[in-house]
Amino acid sequence: MERMNHSGADVLVAQIDQAMTGLAELLAEPALAHFESIHPAFEALEKVFARKAGLDAAFAWAADMNEAGLKVGSSRSTDYLMQRLDISRAEATARLRRGKALYDPPVEPEPEPDDDPVADDDATRAAAREKAERERKAQAAARGREAAGEKRAVIDEELRNLSPHATPGFNELLDRALEFAQSNAVGVVRHWLREQVRLANRSVSRLHESNRAFNRRYVSLSEPDEHGGVRLSGYLPADMAAALSEALNPARSNILDGTALKTTEGMSMGKKRAHLLTAMCRNFLNDKTLNLKGIGSIVVSMTLDELENMRVDDVFPTNTGHLLDPFALIRLGEARSDGFVIHAQDGQPLHAGTGKRTAGVMQRIALFASELVCSHPDCDRPMSECQAHHLIPAARGGPTSISNLTWLCWGHHRDNNDDRDPVSPFGWADRDEESGRVGHRRRAGAPVMVNGTPAARRSGAAKVRARRGEASVV
Incomplete structure (x- = not known):
């Protein structure tokens, strides 16, 4: 088994790669392909790939158990999955969630409160043990079920509405849904499972569900x-x-x-x-x-040239990640709490105008204007989701000045190696001596990698650098 872990997997992946190359050659010219000859093989291929969703969940769980995030200088397994597998954060999170559902030991919920104060406690505990045993058996059975990624996503979505105290429980319904999905279309699976969840939730007492709606509260904004x-x-x-x-x-x-x-x-x-x-x-x-903490308002970044030659179709970035046109700026300018940062020809903040602000907050506004988002490479979290970070810690005498500050989202801020310990797997935020930009240094002597995402390139400072012909990524 040890040998299989080190070399057998490589051989199997190489065989899959060779097979995929051969299939691609068959369809290099789709118009010339003999459809009647190849369609059975491609129908079978789709069924084979249904197994990959299960493998993805197992691998994600294994990555989490082995702290794979450390391989990319992060404490989060999702970062490893995103970077090494080149998948989105949503997909990485979904794979990890499925892996936990299949391989984490089932959680035994607290006994449900009974409306009858004289209920037999022994009978209640016995029922809970029986349910826990059914959950364990169902989870083991679910690991062997095959379902395509799209169907698994539907199952994930519907099971989120299941009460942790419902009967049947999560793993029982998961196993049933995966079995049902083998012979039914995606839409049928959704409607069937939604009804099963509704019926299961009916078994939960109103007393136990009194705060369920409150616990599910949320408000979110989509991407523009x-x-x-x-x-x-x-x-x-x-x-x-x-x-x-x-x-x-x-x-x-x-x-x-x-x-x-x-x-x-x-x-x-x-x-x-x-x-x-x-x-x-x-x-x-x-x-x-x-x-409020931090700015608590909207800040707009623009260059002096943009301000002087504003066009009706121009858009300007904000600390919340949204792009505002001139008409929105007019509405925005009526508020006392919003700020406008103008950049000079060298990209540095030339002017920061707003209402009544302290000097500390003005520094944060100017800092935002230079970076716009988290300064960690490939991160597009807007300033409203970031924390101000001292490059040289304040405990070591680092000043609270623009030259010693950067924005880091909460995840990258938590992983930052403040002590710059060479043994630590985490790097640290640092300023590149040549370009003057702040980025991430993985280890001592390594180059500073700066953020080159489209969101980071929207800042006024980035636009000035682009006009000067400077490279956007170190």
Whole structure:
């Protein structure tokens, strides 16, 4: 088995590679391929590849158990999967989640509270043990089930709605769903499993589920689409939903941003709510900024040339990751809490204008304008999801100045090797002496790798460097 781990896997992958090369040659000219001869083989190939989803989950779990993130200077296995397998964060997370479902020991939930105060405790414990045993057997059976990645994604999505106290439990339904998926289409699997989850959840007492909606609460914003707009989605318990519904009730007020609406004719309910929501956010940022961490407002980065020669189709980056056009800038400029940073010809912040700000916050604004996002290579987390980091720690006398600060998202900030310990698998944020840019140095003597993502290239400083012909990545 040890020999298999070191060499056998390489041989098998090489055989798969050779086979894929041969299949690709068969379809090098699809118009000339004899379809009647090859279609059975490709139908069989799709069934073979259904096994890969299970292998992906097993490998992701093994990577997590062996702290594979250290191979790429991270404490997170998802970073290893993303970098070494060249997959997205969402896919890496999904594979790891499936692996945990299949290989982590099933968690035995606490006994469900019984509405009957004189219920037999021994019977309750016995039922819990029986359920736990069924879960273990079902998990073992599920490991041997085959289902394509698309079907597994549907199963993942639907099982998230299952209560941890439902009967049948997670692993039982997982095993049944994987078996059902072998002979049914994706859409059928979704509808069937959704109904199974609904029926299973009915077994849970209302007392135990009293906080379930509250525990599932969230609000998220999508990535900007081709028009620069985003989709708002979320889930709220009844009390929060009621509060938001009342706050967004246009009948409550016709005052937006302190100015009465001239007319609401022709404006849909959805548009009215959008205006009210924006007004509430703007008022909060204007009046409650001192109670927030960090900036607590919107910051725009642009070059002096862009400011002087602004066009109607120009867009400008912000600390939240959104791109604003000139019309949005006009609306933005009416708020006291927002800032505008202008860059000089060398890319350095020339002007940072905003409302009442402390010097420390102004430094953070200027720092944002130079980097826009996390300075770690290949990271596009916006400043609103980052923390200010001292290149030379303050404990060692590092000053809180722009020259000694950078932005790091919480994950890369946590992994930063502040002591620059040569034994540590983690590198550290450092400034490249030649370019003056901040990036990541994997180890002593290694070059500083800077962030060259599209998000990082949107900053005013990056645009100045591009015009000067400087390389965007070290």
